[in-house]
Amino acid sequence: MSWWGKVAGGAFGFMLGGPLGALLGAVLGHSLDKGMKGMEGAEELGPGDRERVQTAFFTTVFSVMGRIAKADGQVSKDEIALAETVMREMDLNVEMRNTAINLFNQGKADDFPLDEVLDQFRRECHRRNTLIQMFIEIQIQAAYADGRMDGAEEQSLLHICRRLGVPEFAFRRLEKMIRAERHYAGAGRGRAAPPPSKPTLNDAYAILNVNADATDAEVKKAYRRLMSQHHPDKLVAKGLPEEMMKMATQKTHEIRQAYEQVKSARGI
Known part of the structure; x- marks a missing residue:
């Protein structure tokens, strides 16, 4: 049974516990509330349970997107459109889509426990840095939903990065990458912002993530590293929900396009 089947059936999702389970x-x-009763100690599940990580990733992505x-x-409207676009790219069924929308709305609430949610998400990821990076990339895309990132969004993202153990230089690198990817992704992947x-x-x-004066070998190494980090099958194995494979595939396509452009410019 898929991770979502277990969540919807009450056989797995309630075992997440903590603020994400709430x-x-x-x-x-x-x-689900009934299932949570009497489950003290459920958070002691051992690492490596992919379905649990997938549940945590899904819950955190959409609730934090609402906070951003x-x-x-x-x-x-652009930010709502971005959330809807992510849901569409995930090809969610009606029940999952409604859950994602409700999580997004919970993230907008004044009493949303952002720090507690992020702390639990970090624990659930078990130091899977590529998974945390993918999460940050999605949130940066949400911030750019209307074509720009304002100061409040930037400060929120920096706070999220600090809570997840992502240094600021890594955030700046990812932000620069996302801004560039928007040009390869067309008109913001269905967003209402002006086409880049x-x-x-x-x-x-x-x-x-290389300078223009990088050697050909350095460019090739960077390309291979990024393709490995964003490989859909590898990300799913680490806990990315299967429904997000399409997003990961789109990213690898943009990385490949960028590499081909650099190769063509260099004549290699």
């Missing part, structure tokens, strides 16, 4: 319980209703959308004081300009060679280097 979020799911509030969204999925009374049947509310960071500047109001949720714009066509990708430049500088965008290609930004996506590969």
Whole structure:
């Protein structure tokens, strides 16, 4: 049975416990609440339970996305469109989509326990840095839903990174990469923001996270590293929900496009 089947059936999701389990319980209703009773100690599940990590990732992605959308004081149509686009790319069924929407709305609430949610998510990831990086990338995309990142969104993202143990230089690198990827992804993947300009060679280097004066060997090494980090099967094995494979595939496509552009410019 898939991770979602176990969550929806009350056979797994309630075992998550903590603030993430409470979020799911509030969204999925009374049947889950009943399952949570008498489950003290359920959080002691050992590491490596992929379905548990998938549940934590799904819950955290959409609830924190709601918090990012509310960071500047109001949720714009573009930010709602971004959340809907992510749901569409995940090809969620009706029940999962409704859950994602409700998690997004919970993230907008004034009493949303952001730090507690992030602390538990970090524990659930068991130092899977590529999974945490993918989470940060999605949140940066949410911040750019309207075409720009304002100061409040930036401060919220920096706080999230600190809580997850992601240094600021890594955040800046990912932000630069996401801005460049927008040019390869067309008009913001269905967002209402104005279409970005066509990708430049500088965008290609930004996506590969190398300087223009990098050697051919360094460019190739960076490309291979990024393709490995974003490989859909590897990410799912680490706990990315299967429904997000399409997003990971899109990222590898953009990385490949950037690499081909650099190769063409260098004549290699």
